[in-house]
Structures are given as C-alpha cells and as structure tokens.
Amino acid sequence: MSGRLSRSGSGPGQRDILEAAAVAFTRAGYEATTIDDIADELGATKGRVYHYYRAKADIFLDVVLTGMEEMIAGVQPIASSTDISGADRLWRMVHHHAGLMMTRNSFQRVAVQAVEMHRLREHSTQKAALQKVITLRDEYEQLFADVIDEGKREGLFRDVDPRLATKPALGALNWISIWYDPDRGDYATVQRVAAEYADFIVNGLRRSRT
Amino acid sequence: MSGRLSRSGSGPGQRDILEAAAVAFTRAGYEATTIDDIADELGATKGRVYHYYRAKADIFLDVVLTGMEEMIAGVQPIASSTDISGADRLWRMVHHHAGLMMTRNSFQRVAVQAVEMHRLREHSTQKAALQKVITLRDEYEQLFADVIDEGKREGLFRDVDPRLATKPALGALNWISIWYDPDRGDYATVQRVAAEYADFIVNGLRRSRT
DNA sequence: GTCTATATGTGGATAGAC
DNA sequence: GTCTATCCACATATAGAC
Numbered sequence: 001m002s003g004r005l006s007r008s009g010s011g012p013g014q015r016d017i018l019e020a021a022a023v024a025f026t027r028a029g030y031e032a033t034t035i036d037d038i039a040d041e042l043g044a045t046k047g048r049v050y051h052y053y054r055a056k057a058d059i060f061l062d063v064v065l066t067g068m069e070e071m072i073a074g075v076q077p078i079a080s081s082t083d084i085s086g087a088d089r090l091w092r093m094v095h096h097h098a099g100l101m102m103t104r105n106s107f108q109r110v111a112v113q114a115v116e117m118h119r120l121r122e123h124s125t126q127k128a129a130l131q132k133v134i135t136l137r138d139e140y141e142q143l144f145a146d147v148i149d150e151g152k153r154e155g156l157f158r159d160v161d162p163r164l165a166t167k168p169a170l171g172a173l174n175w176i177s178i179w180y181d182p183d184r185g186d187y188a189t190v191q192r193v194a195a196e197y198a199d200f201i202v203n204g205l206r207r208s209r210t
Numbered sequence: 211m212s213g214r215l216s217r218s219g220s221g222p223g224q225r226d227i228l229e230a231a232a233v234a235f236t237r238a239g240y241e242a243t244t245i246d247d248i249a250d251e252l253g254a255t256k257g258r259v260y261h262y263y264r265a266k267a268d269i270f271l272d273v274v275l276t277g278m279e280e281m282i283a284g285v286q287p288i289a290s291s292t293d294i295s296g297a298d299r300l301w302r303m304v305h306h307h308a309g310l311m312m313t314r315n316s317f318q319r320v321a322v323q324a325v326e327m328h329r330l331r332e333h334s335t336q337k338a339a340l341q342k343v344i345t346l347r348d349e350y351e352q353l354f355a356d357v358i359d360e361g362k363r364e365g366l367f368r369d370v371d372p373r374l375a376t377k378p379a380l381g382a383l384n385w386i387s388i389w390y391d392p393d394r395g396d397y398a399t400v401q402r403v404a405a406e407y408a409d410f411i412v413n414g415l416r417r418s419r420t
Numbered sequence: 421g422t423c424t425a426t427a428t429g430t431g432g433a434t435a436g437a438c
Numbered sequence: 439g440t441c442t443a444t445c446c447a448c449a450t451a452t453a454g455a456c
Contacts, residue, residue, distance in 0.1 A: 031241030175381025
C-alpha cells in the first residue's frame with residue numbers, strides 16, 4: 001500500500017534511480033516516460049528499477065517530494081527571519097526559489113509537473129498521493145502570503161490580497177523550470193536571472209511613491 | 211502527411227469535436243487523454259472522431275493552434291496601438307491575456323501544455339508540428355518585448371533586458387490556466403484577477419521614483 | 421456519418437534464472 | 439541485486455456494417 005520501499009533510508013542504488021528518473025520525467029513528462037527510459041538513463045534494465053520501487057507512480061512521487069522538500073528547506077528559514085523587513089525577506093525567498101529552479105532543474109521541473117496534475121483526472125492510486133503534494137504546496141504558498149502581508153503592514157506593499165498575490169509570483173517562478181535550459185546557463189547567468197526575478201516580483205508589489 | 215483534414219473550413223461537426231477535445235485534454239493532459247475520453251465528452255464513439263481527424267496528435271494541434279490564434283487575435287491589435295504609451299499598452303495586453311486564460315480556460319490550458327512540451331522528447335510526428343507552436347510563441351513574446359522596450363525608451367520602465375523580462379510576465383500569466391477553476395469564477399472575479407495581474411506586471415517593470 | 425468490431429503495438433508489472 | 443522473458447491490460451487506429 002505504501003508504494004515505495006523506503007524514503008528515509010535511501011541507499012546509493014536508490015538515489016541513482018531517483019536522479020535518473022528526475023532526468024527522464026523532465027525530458028518527456030510523467031505519462032510519456034517509460035520505465036525503460038528510466039533504466040536507459042541509468043544504464044541498466046527494468047529489473048533494477050523494480051527492485052527499488054513497486055510502481056512508476058511511486059518513483060514519480062519520490063522525485064516530487066524530494067524536490068519540494070529541498071525547496072522548502074531553503075525558503076522556510078528565510079521566511080522565518082523576522083529580523084529583516086518583509087520586502088527584503090520576499091526578495092531573498094524569490095531569489096532562492098529562482099536559483100533552485102535552475103540549479104536543480106530536473107527535480108524542480110518534476111515537482112511543478114505534479115502540481116499541474118492535481119487538477120487532472122484521478123490517476124487512480126495517485127489521487128491520494130497528489131493530495132499530499134497539494135497540501136505541501138498550499139503550505140509553501142502560505143509562507144509567501146505571510147511575508148506579503150507583513151510587507152503591507154510595513155507600508156511597503158500595495159493593498160493586495162496576499163493569497164491572490166502569490167499566484168503571479170509563484171507562477172512566474174515555476175515557469176522558469178519550463179523555459180530554462182540547464183545546459184546553457186552558467187553560474188553568472190543563474191545569479192543574474194534570479195536577481196531579475198526578485199526585483200521584478202518585489203517591485204510588482206511595492207507601493208509606488210506618488 | 212498534413213494530418214488534419216481541414217482547419218479553415220471546419221464545419222459544425224468538427225467544431226464540436228474540437229470543443230470536446232479541449233475539455234478532455236484540459237482534464238487529463240495530452241498523453242493520458244484517450245480518444246474514447248474525447249468521444250465520451252462528445253456523447254459519441256471513436257468512429258465520429260476518426261471521421262474528422264486521422265490522429266490524436268492532429269486533434270491536439272488543432273486545439274492548440276485555435277487557442278494561440280485566438281490569443282494573438284486579441285493581443286496583437288493592442289500591441290499595435292501606437293497612440294497610447296508603452297506602459298498602458300502593456301497593461302491592456304496583460305489584462306486581455308489574463309482574461310482569456312480564464313474565460314477560454316480549456317483552449318488556453320491546452321495551448322500552454324503544447325508550449326511546455328517543446329522541450330520534451332521527440333514525439334516523432336509531433337516534433338515538426340510543435341516547431342510551429344514554438345515559432346508562434348516566439349512571435350507572441352516579441353510583441354511583449356517590443357512594448358517593454360518602448361516603455362524603457364519613454365523612461366517609464368527600468369533598464370531590463372526586454373526579452374528576459376517577458377519570461378516572468380508570461381510565466382505568471384500562463385500559470386493562470388493551471389490554478390484557475392472556471393467553475394468557480396464569475397465575471398467580476400475575472401475582471402478583478404485580470405486587473406491585479408496587469409497592475410502587478412506593469413508595476414514590476416516600472417522605474418521606482420526615487 | 422456514425423457505429424461496432426478488431427488488428428496491432430506498446431508499456432507496466434511479475435517470475436524466475438543467474 | 440540485476441538480468442531476461444513474459445503476461446496482460448489498454449489505447450491508437452482501421453475495417454467494414456448500417
């Protein structure tokens with residue numbers, strides 16, 4: 001019932017599969033990716049994959065949760081830094097999010113795919129699994145909504161609905177995983193793009209000084 | 211070779227299929243949608259569908275191009291209105307784009323899917339078809355880049371790379387097709403959300419008055 | 421034009437050798 | 439733990455009746 005055999009104690013064999021699966025799912029999407037594709041990417045055959053995972057959906061979920069946890073682990077601490085202003089905190093959260101979209105492109109692209117799927121037809125077993133993904137995403141969005149709310153109280157941000165305002169911000173950010181080509185970007189590019197996104201989003205919320 | 215039987219002279223029978231396909235593809239995504247799903251949505255069987263289209267990929271492409279042409283038809287004239295400022299033009303372009311994402315959710319969601327696919331593995335026949343989609347998308351992005359460039363020349367916008375600046379803007383907009391639920395939104399909601407997006411994006415580019 | 425078969429290929433998952 | 443061989447379900451597309 002649980003699907004994957006273990007997520008906490010993942011040995012090296014399992015981690016290799018996870019990496020290969022992230023690449024494969026990024027390349028072709030969940031449905032179009034076959035277990036053979038993942039095995040090919042791994043330089044092995046199906047047998048190896050099925051030794052570690054019982055089903056394709058379980059591999060996918062493992063990639064997705066790995067990506068989401070990595071994102072939360074980086075952004076959560078910034079959101080909690082109450083010593084800096086809401087606007088500055090938001091800038092750093094956006095910058096970090098944008099950076100991960102590029103440096104960890106495959107895992108983050110797959111996580112985005114999972115969020116897109118939640119409105120999709122019941123994938124039988126996956127329906128329950130995707131529910132966990134949506135819960136995580138909602139909590140993540142709330143981190144941004146809270147910081148936006150604080151920016152409003154500080155008088156720095158316009159009078160927006162914080163929850164609605166997270167939509168264009170996170171939409172812009174998540175879209176990076178779609179257009180960004182990890183083969184073309186070096187470190188300087190990543191920094192430049194991340195800064196541009198942070199400026200854009202914080203600026204978009206800032207109250208214009210009349 | 212051409213695939214679809216006709217796109218210009220689409221009779222009522224063909225248009226019904228297109229609508230049903232848009233809904234079905236929106237619900238489950240391209241790969242997970244079966245021809246039977248489309249036929250069900252239509253209240254018919256496969257036979258009807260295959261009478262008008264030779265292949266699933268052709269139906270998809272027809273939905274996608276319909277959505278993209280509809281978007282371009284609305285935004286292009288605004289982009290060409292040289293009588294109003296670059297900033298105002300951009301505001302209206304964004305407002306219109308956001309509105310269509312909600313009022314024509316299924317067609318636009320499917321068009322976004324196609325754009326997401328272009329990085330995906332060669333879908334054999336589709337590769338060539340998707341190339342046309344990417345060309346259209348590039349031309350569409352250029353409309354925004356040009357207006358942003360004009361806003362810069364007017365001294366209203368910050369010194370951004372216009373082409374890069376279209377990415378967060380269009381990413382935010384396209385993401386609407388993913389989170390917006392057409393069953394929940396009335397006319398007032400659509401107007402409010404579209405205005406918020408337009409404010410957000412134009413504000414994001416605006417030079418802050420120091 | 422629309423339906424009901426059906427041919428055909430492919431992919432997820434399992435069994436069992438090594 | 440990793441492989442090969444195979445089962446089986448399902449989806450695209452076609453053939454042909456009505």
